[in-house]
Amino acid sequence: MHINVFKFGGAAVNSSAGIKNVAGIVMKFNTGPLVIVVSAMGKTTNALEQLLNDYMKKDPIAIVGSYQKIWDFHFSILDDLFSDKNHEVFGEVESLFNMLRGYIRKGHLYTTTPLDYDFEYDQIVSYGELISASILHHYLVFRGCSCTQFDVRDLIRTDSTYRDARVDWKTTESLIQKNIRGYFRDHRKPAAIALTQGFIGCDPLHNTTTLGREGSDFSAAIFAWCLQAKELTIWKDVPGVMNADPKWITDAVCLETLSYREAIELAYYGASVIHPKTIKPLENANIVLRVKSFVDPNLPGTSVINLREWEITTPIFIRKQNQMLISVSPRDFSFILEENLSEIFRILANFRVKVNVMQNSAISFSICVDADPLKVNPLIAYLKKDYETRYNEGVELFTIRHYNDEAVNRMVNGRKILMELKSRHTLQVVLAKNRDAEL
Ligand code: ASP
Ligand code: MG
Numbered sequence: 001m002h003i004n005v006f007k008f009g010g011a012a013v014n015s016s017a018g019i020k021n022v023a024g025i026v027m028k029f030n031t032g033p034l035v036i037v038v039s040a041m042g043k044t045t046n047a048l049e050q051l052l053n054d055y056m057k058k059d060p061i062a063i064v065g066s067y068q069k070i071w072d073f074h075f076s077i078l079d080d081l082f083s084d085k086n087h088e089v090f091g092e093v094e095s096l097f098n099m100l101r102g103y104i105r106k107g108h109l110y111t112t113t114p115l116d117y118d119f120e121y122d123q124i125v126s127y128g129e130l131i132s133a134s135i136l137h138h139y140l141v142f143r144g145c146s147c148t149q150f151d152v153r154d155l156i157r158t159d160s161t162y163r164d165a166r167v168d169w170k171t172t173e174s175l176i177q178k179n180i181r182g183y184f185r186d187h188r189k190p191a192a193i194a195l196t197q198g199f200i201g202c203d204p205l206h207n208t209t210t211l212g213r214e215g216s217d218f219s220a221a222i223f224a225w226c227l228q229a230k231e232l233t234i235w236k237d238v239p240g241v242m243n244a245d246p247k248w249i250t251d252a253v254c255l256e257t258l259s260y261r262e263a264i265e266l267a268y269y270g271a272s273v274i275h276p277k278t279i280k281p282l283e284n285a286n287i288v289l290r291v292k293s294f295v296d297p298n299l300p301g302t303s304v305i306n307l308r309e310w311e312i313t314t315p316i317f318i319r320k321q322n323q324m325l326i327s328v329s330p331r332d333f334s335f336i337l338e339e340n341l342s343e344i345f346r347i348l349a350n351f352r353v354k355v356n357v358m359q360n361s362a363i364s365f366s367i368c369v370d371a372d373p374l375k376v377n378p379l380i381a382y383l384k385k386d387y388e389t390r391y392n393e394g395v396e397l398f399t400i401r402h403y404n405d406e407a408v409n410r411m412v413n414g415r416k417i418l419m420e421l422k423s424r425h426t427l428q429v430v431l432a433k434n435r436d437a438e439l
Helices: 016-029 044-056 060-081 088-110 117-125 127-142 169-186 216-226 260-269 276-284 338-350 373-386 405-412
Strands: 004-008 034-038 147-149 193-197 200-202 208-210 231-236 257-259 288-293 302-305 316-330 355-360 365-370 387-401 417-422 426-431
Touching (some): 004 016, 004 216, 016 060, 016 127, 016 231, 034 127, 034 216, 044 088, 044 127, 060 088, 060 127, 117 127, 117 208, 127 147, 127 193, 169 193, 193 216, 216 231, 216 276, 257 260, 260 276, 260 316, 260 387, 260 426, 316 373, 338 365, 338 373, 355 417, 387 405, 405 426
Parallel strands (some): 004 034, 004 231, 034 193, 257 302
Antiparallel strands (some): 200 208, 316 365, 316 387, 355 365, 387 426
């Protein structure tokens, strides 16, 4: 039995037209047993994060406003999709909203102990996926698909690291095998669909967990791995994996084939098209990853496959904006020794600051990090106690895989280089703040 997996992100299901388009894609491209993994609709996860913040602050007026916005958004989509107002989807979605409201009311009114942000996050923000899966499932059935909805909390078992849960692969594999493979075995309709939620899981205490922002790609890879699927297709709003962000480089091209290794490197350097955790399970089971456009589904897209001997000639550009370059040196002009470095890494880990690129000289150590003031400001204040600490704000980090002179000139474009790192295949430069380059 060859199972395929489709993943649709928030942008694919951000409106009634989006959902109709998804249904069209499913009906056209599904040939056999198919698992569909869906994210929350549009920007619902952000809206739920807002609701969560209002709830943590116990601000009743803000809570009502944020809740209502999410309700209105989903019910206006439902109204467009289903002309029969007695359709059972209305009751099902309403009851999910009632559960969310009940949870918030209980925590807000009756809990006197301090709330744990990460735990509450997973209990509340996960409703985005529960609601979108319910809507998409009913719409696919309405369009005649043979589709059954599964609660992913019965399938993906994780630990209790809320907001960044780790998968218990063994239990998850046996749950998915038993329930999903079993469903396809018993349900011998051609093109049977098992639809479920991305992003969420369940811990051994039966609490909902989440896998980290943008984690639905990873959910889809978990299903693909556990079912030894033939292919995973991630449907995106771009034609495939591009050699640069087309919003930035207007003549960006779509890469037809990539090796798993290249895809992992790209995700590592910050190409946002593939979630970094997604590739490993696919590579391990030799599952083809297709990245295709839901806007233009007939385009071939990108295939990520097992290629050993592979020379890419097209330079690939990755741009990280809103970066900060921090340089530290010991005050006494001593060398940057291992003791200093391990101390600095310990401090970075304590402040949960991730290093995007680093370089050291005899007396200084420089790092480029995301300019998140909540993390970086306290870090700098702390470093200043023991080290001479300087920083540049508003810098950009560019990575070029498979660089050549022309690509480098094009990217630097006369800007001041603050730091440069070169290896055989990869060039990274930190460029000073200046005009918004359109290459
Ligand atoms: N809905 C979640 C998010 O926006 C997960 C995902 O979309 O992959 O982060
Ligand atoms: Mg998303």
